[in-house]
Amino acid sequence: MTSTIAFEGKQPSAVDDKTQSLLLGRPHKHHGAMWLTATVVLVGVMLVTYSLVTNERYEWDVAFSWFTSERLFTGLLRTLGLTAISMVVGIVVGVLLALARLAPNAIVAGVAAFLIWFFRGVPVFVQLLFWGFIAAIYPRIEIGVPFGPEFFSVDANVLITPFVAAVLGLGLNEGAYMSEIVRAGLLSVNRGQTEAATALGMRRFAILTRVVLPQAMKVIVPPTGNQTISMLKTTSLVSVLAFPELLYSAQLVYSANFKTIPLLIAASMWYLVVTSILSLGQYFIERHYNRGTVTTRRTRQRATPRRSKSAIAAATTSSKEGQS
Template sequence: MSEQKQKAQQNLTLLEPEGLTVVPLRHPMRVVAIAVVITGMASVAYSVFTNPEFQWSVVGHYMLHPLILNGLLTTLTLTIVIMILAVATGTVMALMMLSPSKMLSLPANAFVWFFRGAPALVQLILWYNLSLVFKNVTLWVPGIGTIFSIPTNDIMTPITAAIIALSLHEAGYMAEIVRGGLKSVAKGQTEAAASLGMKPGLLTRRIILPQAMRMIIPPTGNETINLLKMTSLVSIIAVDDILYSAQSVYARTFETMPLLLVVAIWYLIIVSIMSIGQYHLECYFSRDELRAGRMRKKAMRDIVGNVLTLRRKEIVA
């Protein structure tokens, strides 16, 4: 009888987590790969930070230079303004593409086809040189005549051309992102809400958008980060963004590499901040899924605990 009790006690001990001996699976090739990667990264970092040609003292001097900071402010302003216009225009185009009317869907599809297909740099140069084909911007009303006529060069400044060109180019991508997000919502949910008498505006705010945002936010965040870097193209038409500001400095001082490093470091800092913001936005709009995941984990822990309890009782009996 004592031997049976002793065996039962041993079995109970094995069922306790602290009584288990966990032997990790060995991965020798993984250790070798990690060692190779760490060695390579250390070698690259050492060669970069010890190479005097990079002129890190010059990099530190220009990081907070007023000209660089003014260019950074222009870059951030362009990114915010262009993204707001792109989201608004892209949302309208997405709704038109989903419309059952061909008179709305066909022009919207043509818009996406053209502005998403043509390279951003080409569109930028086209808008900047619009005055070559349209000398004046004129508003003419039948029966009244010309209301105003302004030379195109007075309107299409470099900054205006940059905003229009990049906004339309980005709107082509945003239209597809919003359309995909709206179509990801199950049709049965909208039909059920409509059958309860919910008006289209309320249905969109309460049913469609909260679910569609989970699909819209991640690619929109990626497009915003991509747009931030794409604004460097405006230096081609002499918009004083951060890259153009750096170019104007190293054109005089010939410190090309340090100034380009300054630009790259600032881009990396801003992208890192935007990535953190994107992560929190994704968590906010996916909070119901995170809550459901935590509930599933708790349920699994409860099930495992109940099974172990029953097993202990069987052993004791």
């Protein structure tokens, strides 16, 4: 079934029932399929919730008691510190590699591309193991003139502690990914703005910090927030180095009391809490950098022409009279 609607200043056009429903603000048909899907999803959620509540093997009382324990909270603080330091190292390394990758010097760009390829290609778990066993390759770390006098020397096991090995493994791996994020953000800025700043006599560092980076942040910030959340969860791999972060602290506890599932649940709850806080912070940071570029729902509604039911009915009647 179709009807003809004459908009102001325009020729009559055929409008079907679906379009009329959209113009009137009414949802189209297929309500049955939508309600059936919602019912299936709701039943699935209820079944999962019932299983979580009634299955005694989860031992929720034990999980909540360890959730507020000092040992897990201390491990959480170590996890947060490791996440923050590793992300700082990753961002610094990423910016340097991105600038080197975009450098006009072919050797510098080639070395940066090789480092990015290497650290992105080797799994982070393997990198952590290499840094943890670095003493097997370099028993002593020496600093001095190549083939000349030695200025400083230290035992590798003393210098590369489990914490340092964790920071190096996580930070360098993150730097490879951050370099691509930063490079994409820099390339998103129109080259004409750089040329205009150069014509005004600005130096390259000033152009980068005052012209390019402020605009590139809109592209850099969202994936950086995602990488921070991913880093928080990746720190759980550091347990292989026997560093007592959140997961390894939980492992030490359940290896003694054999409450494996409740301890894993308690650790998972802390990960969920911190991830939720980081996601909220990411939302506000993105909103700050996207000011003036995001069209709000209210603005879109104002821009969309809306026609009332009476207006469509009147237009339809007038079109029918014109045809007769």
